[in-house]
Amino acid sequence: MKKLSILMLFLLLVSCSNQSNHLNVKELKEDLNYLNEKLNEIHPDIEKIEYVSKKVDEYRSSLTEEVSENYFKVKIMEILAILEDSHTGVLIDEKTTKLPIQLLNLDSEIIIISSSSQVAKKGDKVLQISGKNINVVINELRKYISYDNEAWFQHQINFLTLDFLLESLGLLEQNKIILTVERDGEIIEYEIGFDKIEKDKEGPPYNWEIKMQNSIKIGYFKLVDSIYNQHYESTIDQFFDSVDKNNIESILIDLRFNSGGDSRVINSFLKHLNVDSYRLYNDSSVRQHNGDYSKDIYILTDSGTFSSGAMFATIMKDNGLGKIIGGPVGQNPTHFGDPLLIELPNSNIKIAISQTKFIRPATKDEKNTLLIDMPISKTAEELLNEEDRQLERALDSIVNQN
Structure with a gap:
């Protein structure tokens, strides 16, 4: 099961001229017809798609004159927002500029x-x-x-x-x-005003270390990008080898900066756990692993934990495999995702449309939220000073649990 992070797509910001081309009525209507066709073909939320389709039709019927590409783009964003689906929306293109x-x-x-x-x-x-x-x-x-x-x-x-x-x-x-x-x-x-946007320097997609907190060793694994490959597999193996050699009794998985990617990174982690039974998304079958680790696991989250990052946290929480520490994740546990990308034929506006409904492992889900076991906030002051005191408070809280 793979997931494409819409956040990464939303943040493809490259500075260019912010002038907007105009589209005539025929071009606009052709694009809206294509959008409606693809929404009905791809998105699984039939009830909401029916309502959104009506809104698209209403807008198409109201068109009497040309509009700018930017105006059209924003109008589509407004219509798609009705779905309340974080994975379905307009992608930011290379013509967009932003404030510095x-x-x-x-x-x-x-x-x-x-x-x-x-x-x-x-x-x-x-x-x-x-x-x-x-x-x-x-x-x-x-x-x-x-x-x-x-x-x-x-x-x-x-x-x-x-x-x-x-x-x-x-x-x-x-x-x-x-x-x-x-x-x-x-x-x-x-x-x-608006300036050129320099692409942010990318750090490693994941790293780990054994942290010493008040004389207690804690295994710390930071997963920024859910990239699944052989290097990730070997990195997970090395991490758990070190956890075993150091007799670690608590692991902290840091998902605060994880906006998604390939959900197979979760399976690579789970195989190292000694667990009698657990369930994955969209799967009623009960699984088990006879891995070496059977002690405490904590998952550090915040609003930047999204897509497969949020799925990772939900699987751990719903199966009783770990405690959520930090702040609320940026996605409902049961959600739509795995988006397909389309491009409108005349405006060339790119849109992501969810094609799958992901149902959380928990059998009861009245509020569709991921409850935080140990809330830990962060302050503007420490962020401005580039201090990760939230992590320090999380580590202290884990030590106090022992």
Whole structure:
């Protein structure tokens, strides 16, 4: 079972001209017909797809004149958001530009966590965008974002840095916005425009170490990207060999930065456990493993834990194999995913459409949430200082459980 992370696709941001081409009525209607055809063909949520199809038809019938590609793109985002499916939505293309800042949504405060701008500073608390209260802007943003739980919506705050969305929200003034921020206790205002976007440097997809916390050894495995290959298999083997040699009694799997990928990474981990019975997604059969490890496992999560990363956490929780520590994941345990990619014929807008419903292993799922066993928060201050105190608090909590 493989999964393609829509988050990785949503963040393909390459700076280019933000000028938008126009599409005539015939082209628009052809694209909408194609979209409706593919939604009905691919997406498994028949009831919601029927409603969304009606919305597509209504929009098609209302078209009387040409519109810009950006306007059309945002309109499709609004329609697809009705599905409440984080894996179905419009992909950000190479023509999109963004503000040279990175935002953080933490405890209802929007903070600039990094900046390559001359005027915006790391730590600025955003109060207004072009004169509009930031909370109002966030509420207006909701109707364009595909999400199935609140944690994922909060994680998507950087959609507010994209040129075409800021334009659609009526916040652009001469291709710039005006930010009102609080900095060092003072309220200041500045203009900021769009810059080239440098691709982030990629770190290793996974790594591990034996951590010493208050004289207690803890096996720590950080899985950033769910990449399944022989190297991953051998890395997992090396990790558990070290866990065995060091007589480790607690393991911490860090999934906070895991936005998905190949779910087979989960099976490679499970085979090392000594477990009488467990279930996987969409599988009623009971499995077992006679691996060497049978002691405590903790899974560290937050809103960035998505797709197969969230599935990993859910499988561990639902089968009683580990405790969830940290914050809420960015996806409901039972969800739609495994998206297929389509491209509209005239606008060339790329769209991901879920083709599978993934049902969590738990037999009872009244609220469709992944409950946190040991909540551990993070603060803006420590993130601004690039300190991972959440991890330190997690390790301390594990030590206190022993």
